[in-house]
Amino acid sequence: MPAVIAIFGPTGIGKTAVALALARRLRAAGEEPVAISADALQVYAGLETVTGAADATEQAELEHRLISFLPVEETFSAGQYAQLAHAEIDGALEQGRTPIVVGGTGLYLRAALTELSLKPPPPQGARERWTAELELVGAPALHARLAARAPWAAETIDPNDRQRIVRAHELLDAGALEPPSEDAPGPSQLWTAEVRQPTVLAGLTLEREQLYARIEERVDAMIAAGAREEVVRANAAGASETARKALGFDDLLTGDVEGMKRRTRNYAKRQLTWMRKLAGVETIDATDRDADEIAAIIDNLRRRQPPVPDPSQTPEAA
Incomplete structure (x- = not known):
């Protein structure tokens, strides 16, 4: 069993x-x-x-x-x-x-x-830095900055979704956020x-x-x-x-x-x-x-x- x-x-x-x-x-x-x-x-x-x-x-x-x-x-x-x-x-x-x-x-x-392929934790201090920036300029402005850095990532995130915007910037800093690939596996590992x-x-x-x-x-x-x-x-x-x-x-x-x-x-x-x-x-x-x-x-x-x-x-x- x-x-x-x-x-x-x-x-x-x-x-x-x-x-x-x-x-x-x-x-x-x-x-x-x-x-x-x-x-x-x-x-x-x-x-x-x-x-x-x-x-x-x-x-x-x-x-x-x-x-x-x-x-x-x-x-x-x-x-x-x-x-x-x-x-x-x-x-x-x-x-x-x-x-x-x-x-x-x-x-x-x-x-x-x-065995999930999970994203790594953010680099030391990255979350604090991007959170402070979020409070300074607001979610839409930080989303616009994300669109400039990685438009394919910004497309999937609401401009007011504070948490996901910060996380996307963190992952970009860590080199762990990549554009979708045609060779990517089909069903999500989650399911x-x-x-x-x-x-x-x-x-x-x-x-x-x-x-x-x-x-x-x-x-x-x-x-x-x-x-x-x-x-x-x-x-x-x-x-x-x-x-x-x-x-x-x-x-x-x-x-x-x-x-x-x-x-x-x-x-x-x-x-x-x-x-x-x-x-x-x-x-x-x-x-x-x-x-x-x-x-x-x-x-x-x-x-x-x-x-x-x-x-x-x-x-x-x-």
Whole structure:
């Protein structure tokens, strides 16, 4: 059966609870699970509440890797994450443990499970320089400068998309942004079925109104648990541009709780759209099912898949 289990789904659907329930089933079967986060913002120490990272009780029940290890003032990229995630997954397998990759950041999930050709992080100081330039001249003017440097890149970016404009300039500085080629491969690597390790991928869905109701409750619970105070501290500590992408970061700084709820609902819609594109995903409707039931479905899906070949038993090895 597959060596790796992956759980994906929109925010608020209960992925952590399912991972915990699955871990209990695996232990009962003699396996030793470890969770590996596939979330772009749970990497930051000091943003645990606003990002919904596993709390101390949950981590005591199931070890979680790649959460809360990065200071909020540091930037982070999917390429950096991929290297760490591959090492954690491979290391767990070498130790005879079962990795449960769990998270809602689609790119990070794919980065953990596959070999993506990801763009490098920007050169030292490039992001700060281009961000300062953005604040000075504005997005349209910086987009016009991008059009002069690389018109083929500017064509695909909205003149008001601040983040992508800055990133394009960074990549040009790094020599990592090239014009499209007629020889470029067809389908995007993001949507291929190839994975680094045999994997069962479960995608959790929920009836839309129920999901939105859970998001409302989740945001209210975060506020009660001190999420606003958390982002105020992070902001005072000089939170990086990537850390500030945590859902609700800027909304909470201004006290706009309804804005945070609206952005979270929109993000959940994008996550569901991403899920529909994932190759090999086994979709599970979480409506009227608790975490134990969903864990049982994932476990059964995994056990029904063909066993992983033992390299030592191949004809070449013989």
